[in-house]
Amino acid sequence: MNSRCLKAIYVVYFGMKFLISSGNCQTCFDSSNCPTYAKCWRNTCLCEEGFRRDGDVCVDMNECTNINTCSRNALCVNIPGGYSCQCRSGFRTVGTHDRQCIDIDECNQAAQVCDRDEICQNLQGGYKCLCTGEVCHPNAQCRIEERGPRCACEYGFRGDGITCHDIDECSSEMHDCVAPQKCENTAGSFVCNHNNACSITSLRLLNMLIIVTLCSWHRNF
Structure with missing residues (x-):
């Protein structure tokens, strides 16, 4: 709980709460005497964890712009009173710990990500499908011939398979x-x-x- 306290005097009139005075620390009897996101602790209104004092109210602290424990392979997402870490594409969490993200080895997944004639090469956060050590052009396919596999441009295109140009x-x-x-x-x-x-x-x-x-x-x- 935030150690900085808020002075806030409220009165309840016909079921409605009105702020009649504010300033420094103020004695409270319970949390109903304190602003939103503040609790009465030892007769003093204190901002809850993840919030900070801003005048007479408690506002959310954006941990993503300050200190957080997300790994470099994760994105920090600010939420009221805290934050969460979301792994970037190509990474996954370690168990139930969302603060650490490790690379997904797509080449060792059950589902085959490359064609049967291609070689899968795992990368940090992704992978490549190689044909004889090269990446075929999007308009080319890896073909097995007598001399071995090679990249070949599709019909309607010409080139060496690494680069293909429309005919x-x-x-x-x-x-x-x-x-x-x-x-x-x-x-x-x-x-x-x-x-x-x-x-x-x-x-x-x-x-x-x-x-x-x-x-x-x-x-x-």
């Missing part, structure tokens, strides 16, 4: 659009537009090119 089928004439259709490049593919009436979309699946045509007709009455 512009429209500018490189690698499309099936015919006049008056207009070729529009998309990530990993392309779209054929025809006067806003027909839309031809190409879908790449393995080595097959599937053409889907969507048309709309408008009838005037």
Whole structure:
């Protein structure tokens, strides 16, 4: 309990409590004579633990901006009269102690986090999925070939698998659009537009090119 006391004289009138005087320390008979978050202790109003005096009231102390015991891998969350520690992403608490956070080894979890052809490398607060010691580009996959695993860009992209760039089928004439259709490049593919009436979309699946045509007709009455 905070050792700094509050002077507060209240009177109760028809069930309502009114502050009629305040200042330094004041004798109290019970906690009903004290402000909110203060208790009467040895006839003196004292702020509860986690609160401090501010004039004639007790206000919450933000432990997160001062001294707290959260580990560096945890976030301090202020609550009235105290605080809690929440582990950052990739970390977990030690038992029931929320002040300490240790790394989660995602590579040793029951659920597999990487593809079967990739190697999982644990990091502090995270992990990496490696293919031959490298991290494949988001538009690449780790493939097992005769010479061993390697990163290979997906269809519609080109590169070494570590870096992949979109192939512009429209500018490189690698499309099936015919006049008056207009070729529009998309990530990993392309779209054929025809006067806003027909839309031809190409879908790449393995080595097959599937053409889907969507048309709309408008009838005037």
